[in-house]
Amino acid sequence: MIFSSTLLENAVNEFAKLPGIGKKTALRLVLHLLKKNTDDVKDFSEAILKMREEINFCTRCYNISDKQLCNICADRARRQQMICVVESIRDVIAIESTQQYNGLYHILGGVISPLDGIGPDQLQIDSLIKRVDEEKVEELIFALSPNIQGDTTIFYISKKLKAKAIRITTIARGIAFGGELEYADEMTLARSISNRMPVENYVGNKF
């Protein structure tokens, strides 16, 4: 792509660094912004900068938050003894959209994947175990993507919690094995949560 302006080229290159955005799409977005007035573009860039500079992570569940505790953790109407374990913030958004879940979350920040060099220490697993002890958690629901890495993570954590009196379940597999949780439609995801099953039945078949 040849540009008549270095400013234009720089802007296109920055957009093209975003996931899923190729050069052509980047150019389309930049040309769209060029049509806007300067104040609109200023609001746009300030929102992004402010988000990056000021955003926090909830100290309890590691969700993105404006305060020390996220809105979900701070909501006393939610079931405090039920934790849904997910890989990323996108999964929280997907599950919240179903409006079928009224407990809390714990965001691991990934799943165990030795091939990618991700071990348990890089994930929020110790903090989860600590929460189970301190918050008198009654049920842990694993809502991880149904693939080898997700299953390894479920197996690892359930083994660590073996001695504790806690119900450990995993969402039902309405979601195809190898599929991504965040792409499941709301109905499938909602049904998967209500049809969750004990992890020992699940991992027992596999390990």
Ligand SMILES: [Zn+2]
């Ligand atoms: Zn939280």
